[in-house]
Amino acid sequence: MRFRANIRRVAMLAALFFIVEPLHAEYLKIELRVYGLDCGLCARGVAASVQRLAGVKSVDVNLKTGILEIVLEPSNTFKMSDLRKRIRENGFRSLEAEVTAVGVFNGSSKFEVVGSGESYDVRRPAVKSTGPVELTFSVH
Amino acid sequence: MSLLRLRPLCAGSFLLLLIGLSPVPARGDGHGPAFAYSTATLGKGDTSFETAMMWREGSVMFGPRVTYGLRPNLQISFSAPFHLTHGEHPTGRFTAMMPGTPEAEALVGWRFYHATPGISTRNEATLYAGGSATTQHLPRIDAPPLRRQPAMYVALAAGRVARTYDIWAGAGYQRYGDWNSQVSDHQSNTFFSSIAFGWRPPFLNKPYPKPDVRVFWETTGEDVGLATRDRTPLGSGGVTGGHTHDTAPSFPLLPLAGTELLRNSGGRAIFTGPSFLCTYKSLALQGGVLFAAYDQPNGDQTHEELRAVVGITYYILGRRK
Numbered sequence: 001m002r003f004r005a006n007i008r009r010v011a012m013l014a015a016l017f018f019i020v021e022p023l024h025a026e027y028l029k030i031e032l033r034v035y036g037l038d039c040g041l042c043a044r045g046v047a048a049s050v051q052r053l054a055g056v057k058s059v060d061v062n063l064k065t066g067i068l069e070i071v072l073e074p075s076n077t078f079k080m081s082d083l084r085k086r087i088r089e090n091g092f093r094s095l096e097a098e099v100t101a102v103g104v105f106n107g108s109s110k111f112e113v114v115g116s117g118e119s120y121d122v123r124r125p126a127v128k129s130t131g132p133v134e135l136t137f138s139v140h
Numbered sequence: 141m142s143l144l145r146l147r148p149l150c151a152g153s154f155l156l157l158l159i160g161l162s163p164v165p166a167r168g169d170g171h172g173p174a175f176a177y178s179t180a181t182l183g184k185g186d187t188s189f190e191t192a193m194m195w196r197e198g199s200v201m202f203g204p205r206v207t208y209g210l211r212p213n214l215q216i217s218f219s220a221p222f223h224l225t226h227g228e229h230p231t232g233r234f235t236a237m238m239p240g241t242p243e244a245e246a247l248v249g250w251r252f253y254h255a256t257p258g259i260s261t262r263n264e265a266t267l268y269a270g271g272s273a274t275t276q277h278l279p280r281i282d283a284p285p286l287r288r289q290p291a292m293y294v295a296l297a298a299g300r301v302a303r304t305y306d307i308w309a310g311a312g313y314q315r316y317g318d319w320n321s322q323v324s325d326h327q328s329n330t331f332f333s334s335i336a337f338g339w340r341p342p343f344l345n346k347p348y349p350k351p352d353v354r355v356f357w358e359t360t361g362e363d364v365g366l367a368t369r370d371r372t373p374l375g376s377g378g379v380t381g382g383h384t385h386d387t388a389p390s391f392p393l394l395p396l397a398g399t400e401l402l403r404n405s406g407g408r409a410i411f412t413g414p415s416f417l418c419t420y421k422s423l424a425l426q427g428g429v430l431f432a433a434y435d436q437p438n439g440d441q442t443h444e445e446l447r448a449v450v451g452i453t454y455y456i457l458g459r460r461k
Contacts, residue, residue, distance in 0.1 A: 039171065061348050
């Protein structure tokens with residue numbers, strides 16, 4: 001009897017663990033255009049602060065094009081909103097982005113990035129899939 | 141020690157050469173020109189530690205400064221330049237961001253206008269305001285030093301920065317007060333203005349993270365007012381016979397008989413010359429030399445021929461979580 005009770009307790013704790021564990025987002029790569037970056041120090045400041053966001057694997061800055069290229073770790077908890085906030089905190093303006101992410105379609109055009117809670121209106125690919133799909137799309 | 145005994149020009153040239161030849165990756169000091177006003181502020185949570193050596197006729201100054209980004213467009217800086225040798229030129233600000241006399245200064249910079257019309261381009265305007273207190277007595281050519289005193293400083297800068305060209309203009313006013321309303325020794329109030337053009341030559345326009353080098357042409361103008369000395373009667377605790385008393389006397393001060401203007405103080409000047417800024421990773425090296433285009437000191441003060449500055453800055457960027 002005691003053994004069963006212990007098993008039940010462990011099972012309940014395990015269930016609780018899975019419930020409270022944060023879902024992973026599946027952003028894979030982001031190319032974000034940033035206005036106002038004019039010098040190496042600005043680039044370094046932005047790159048260093050973005051690098052500290054959870055799930056960021058690498059950051060590259062192209063001052064000529066103003067593109068910030070961010071590659072993310074698998075199963076990250078990254079959010080686009082955090083990225084834009086970080087750019088703002090550095091005194092710059094983020095604009096459009098090309099995003100590669102894994103997500104699911106809710107409805108005809110609402111693409112929700114897995115686990116991030118962030119969704120975008122994008123054109124649904126011709127090949128329909130019921131499960132998560134990897135998609136590259138533009139965000140303004 | 142022997143270096144300090146050299147004429148400022150020689151000492152400046154020597155140190156510039158020394159740093160230029162140094163194998164250590166040298167770094168600059170700020171986001172903009174060496175002497176003139178600029179608009180850039182640190183990002184939130186960013187910090188910079190700057191040291192600068194400054195030369196002007198007869199004076200050698202060392203100026204440490206710490207700056208911290210409070211908000212995306214709000215920063216605070218503390219500087220405490222001090223004299224290694226004194227000159228007999230008019231006092232006044234040495235650079236837009238650094239007092240020209242030994243003072244501990246706290247300065248808040250608020251970039252209240254900030255537009256990003258294009259890639260690598262920003263139009264912005266920044267207001268600076270702060271206070272300071274003199275930390276060293278400055279010997280005078282005609283009388284004992286003035287007593288230590290506080291000052292306030294307000295400045296406005298605006299500019300356009302871009303990948304190839306930059307331009308900034310600004311003006312500021314530093315006004316001295318007194319710690320004790322009954323003793324009114326005042327250093328010269330200073331109006332300081334500047335315009336600076338920056339250029340990143342194509343052969344220096346390298347992609348990040350390679351070293352980023354810019355050259356500037358800076359022009360500064362200043363109108364330094366007359367200093368005043370308190371005409372406190374003898375025996376009342378004022379500056380007498382070359383001795384100074386910074387603490388309030390234990391007996392009541394007599395009513396003020398007024399102040400006298402010191403004719404060997406103040407003047408007007410315009411300086412112009414080149415400077416550079418090189419940044420790499422978290423370091424920056426900055427330097428520049430300004431030549432006197434117009435210099436009219438009052439009284440028997442020394443004419444200045446040039447001013448030079450060289451500075452190294454270390455940045456701590458993007459450390460916040």
